[in-house]
Ligand code: BDR
């Protein structure tokens with residue numbers, strides 16, 4: 484079986500780091516590029532952090548910087564209280580080995596998808612600004628992407644930044660609405676499932692013992708994230724939002740989906756809410772149920788190999 488070509492659009496971010504190291508470690512995935520976006524941190528920091536993750540894995544893939552701000556509103560402040568000042572908890576700033584690829588995110592996405600028509604899965608795990616810019620830059624691109632697997636949204640459950648909105652959608656609701664309106668195969672791994680998927684401190688300690696470099700890094704940065712979640716949900720765990728989206732690509736059967744045409748509320752109290760729409764839109768496959776214990780086990784099994792696959 485040829486490996487699945489994958490591009491992750493990301494705002495690293497603690498759970499972004501977990502998702503990216505999972506993708507590097509999985510033998511069925513060919514992570515061919517990272518594009519960066521504001522969100523958990525400013526985009527310049529997201530780019531540095533993304534390059535650091537490629538350095539850790541020893542995989543020199545293109546890292547292309549994307550949007551600094553949302554399409555049509557001022558940016559919300561970075562979520563330092565969730566991910567730390569530099570994006571990796573209280574881990575001190577790490578200097579990346581190189582600069583970013585000079586192409587902007589949406590240009591890299593268009594060029595790469597066109598180079599491999601029908602072969603690339605796009606997995607955005609941050610605000611959707613770059614993906615909306617991709618559709619504006621190259622309107623025919625939707626027919627050339629294999630599928631889009633998004634971490635974001637809260638369809639039949641409360642949000643996590645407001646009672647209505649999940650963070651990635653809330654950070655650029657106008658972009659998310661453009662993405663949901665596009666005619667492409669789209670799956671949504673949102674809070675309906677990810678709020679049930681967690682790992683605890685002992686899981687990350689085990690990873691650190693199995694894979695001291697990358698597992699040790701994930702263990703270290705998870706501590707800040709677990710402290711944040713303890714304050715929010717009262718349990719010493721962290722929710723595995725972004726890794727769950729990548730795991731849904733390698734293990735789709737662990738999730739159950741409902742096809743729902745979606746739109747995003749773009750103003751007012753409910754801004755950022757992902758709601759059912761009566762507009763004529765291609766339905767999004769929204770993950771509604773998950774075997775959370777299996778997702779946790781898959782993440783830990785694959786990431787136990789992180790150091791072994793480093794090149
Ligand atoms: C999403 O928001 C960010 O904080 C996480 O990295 C994840 O992508 C969860 O709502």
Ligand code: CA
Pocket residue numbers: 493494495496498499523608609725
């Ligand atoms: Ca993220």
